[in-house]
Amino acid sequence: MQNLTTTAAQFERRVKAVLRHCDIEALTVSEKDNISRFKTALHEAKLDIRDYEYAESRDEQLKWAKIGRHNLAVVNTLMLRLDTVFGAADVAEFGATIDQLQTGLE
Numbered sequence: 001m002q003n004l005t006t007t008a009a010q011f012e013r014r015v016k017a018v019l020r021h022c023d024i025e026a027l028t029v030s031e032k033d034n035i036s037r038f039k040t041a042l043h044e045a046k047l048d049i050r051d052y053e054y055a056e057s058r059d060e061q062l063k064w065a066k067i068g069r070h071n072l073a074v075v076n077t078l079m080l081r082l083d084t085v086f087g088a089a090d091v092a093e094f095g096a097t098i099d100q101l102q103t104g105l106e
Helices: 004-020 029-054 058-081 088-104
Strands: none
Touching: 004 029, 004 088, 029 058, 029 088, 058 088
């Protein structure tokens, strides 16, 4: 089984691959804003997961787990708002990965 950092990095790459095929110019201003916020939250979640795994104490782990779960929840919410960008299969796949990452942050 992969560690959480590797899973998060692969998840970020997969999402960015989907976003590359999206015509950004055809989106509304709010959708563009949501994509920007989505990318930021996704990157922050990846860093939080890395910090969780590299934490030297349980207190640090708990701190990064809480922050990471929050950022993953933001990613999930924004993904659901971007229904013109992500198809049903993407939402199902990415949602399962988000759940896996959140479960790993204990």
